Amino acid sequence: MVGMRDVAKKAGVSVSTVSLVVNGTGYVSEDMRKRVEKAMKALDYIPNELARNLYHDRTNIIGVIVPTIRHPFFATLAALLQQELANKGFRTMLCSTTDSLNGEAEYVDMLRRHMMDGIIMAAHTAHAPDYWSSIGRPVVAFDRYLGAGIPSLGSDHEQGGNLVADLLIRSGTRHVVMVSGPRSQFHDLEGEGTTFPTIRYYAALEERMEREGVKYDYIEAGEVNDMRGYAHAMHDIFDRFDDVDAVVSSDIGAAYCVQEAHRRGVSVPDELQVVAYDGTYLADTAGKRLTAICQDFNAIAELTVRRMVEAMEGKQTASMQMSHTGELDDLVPVRLMLGETTKQQ
Structure with missing residues (x-):
């Protein structure tokens, strides 16, 4: 295996000079740098990346x-x-x-x-x-x-919640159901704090619904990795609420909601409006193009x-x-x- 000593011998320079060129540290004249680089190319020398990272205290x-x-x-x-x-x-x-x-x-x-x-x-x-x-x-x-x-x-989740609220209020929504993760996430720090800023989206939406006198409910769909939890939650919505006319959830939940509405003969959006939150590729694959709050990935x-x-x-x-x-x-x-x-x- 070709090493720095071989490159130094080929270029007619010291090993320390080769090291400076390889690691990009210290001053090396342009003529000397070219000689080293030419020798490296001729010998097909590949720098030891691990050693170079250790030299810089970096792994990249x-x-x-x-x-x-x-x-x-x-x-x-x-x-x-x-x-x-x-x-x-x-x-x-x-x-x-x-x-x-x-x-x-x-x-x-x-x-x-x-x-x-x-x-x-x-x-x-x-x-x-x-x-x-x-x-x-x-x-x-x-x-x-x-x-x-x-x-x-x-993302500015408070802005997202207000955008949804504006949309639903303008369309005369009477009962909105929100579907997301465990409600305990809203206050998982001492006092009223949370490590989950995303809940500000739901908090802002609930505040606006309260202010406008619009009925609202929140249904837990399980942890974020529980994909089927959203399917079960959407099934429960139709069984529990006969007056629901808007559902707000993640792209996954919104997609399941559109499918469940179709199975039950509920017209979207005439009888039920569905709003997704995230705006991933899933927003275009639900059977209908989802109205969505898009995060700028x-x-x-x-x-x-x-x-x-x-x-x-x-x-x-x-x-x-x-x-x-x-x-x-x-x-x-x-x-x-x-x-x-x-x-x-």
Whole structure:
């Protein structure tokens, strides 16, 4: 196997000069650099990436932790994060907590041992905030609050809830049913705080319905990896509420709702309006094009990676310095995409 000594001998320079060229550190004259690069090419020398990373105290590997890659939202997010990280010269190590015996703990251990450069955390965690702040290595939270000093970002879910409310109020909705995860997520921090900023979407919608005198209910569909939970929840809606005229859920729940309505002979959107939240590829595959609140995946991926690079460089943004417990540092706007499942076109 060709090594640096062989390259140095071929180029007629010292091993330290070859090392400077390979690692991109220190000053090397242009003539010397060309001689080394020519020798490397002639000998088909491949630098030892592991040794080079150790030299720089970098692995160029970022861990991305999601609840499950079976869910279309997290599958889409993971794909775009991997693409954006690759554009910045990083490789992605993906972890699905529901499909892993040790959850995020194994990845955090790898980060502590410098086996990766940072973690993007997009899954629920039972660990207290001081667990994350004690790691002392770059961590960025997506749609999660992990604790003071941990950069966090997500979609503007309060805006999303208000967009849905505006749409339903304009169309004269009388009884809306919301379907999502366990209600306990709304207050999983001491006091009234939550690590789940996504609940602000439902909180904003409920507040508007209350203010307008519109009847509303909330049905739990199980954990995020329980796809069939949404199917069961939609079945229950039609059995429990004979006056429901609007259903709001994730893309998965909305798609199941359209299918259940069709089986029961309920006209969508004339008798029942359906609004999806996420705007993934699933919004176009439900039999009818779903009206959806679309999260900006490209902007989310770009901002997440930017915050990761800043965290690796030890930078703290102004938004981090102003954020409060349970709040995100950065909010990415959402948009309403009108489809065939609501009356407002």
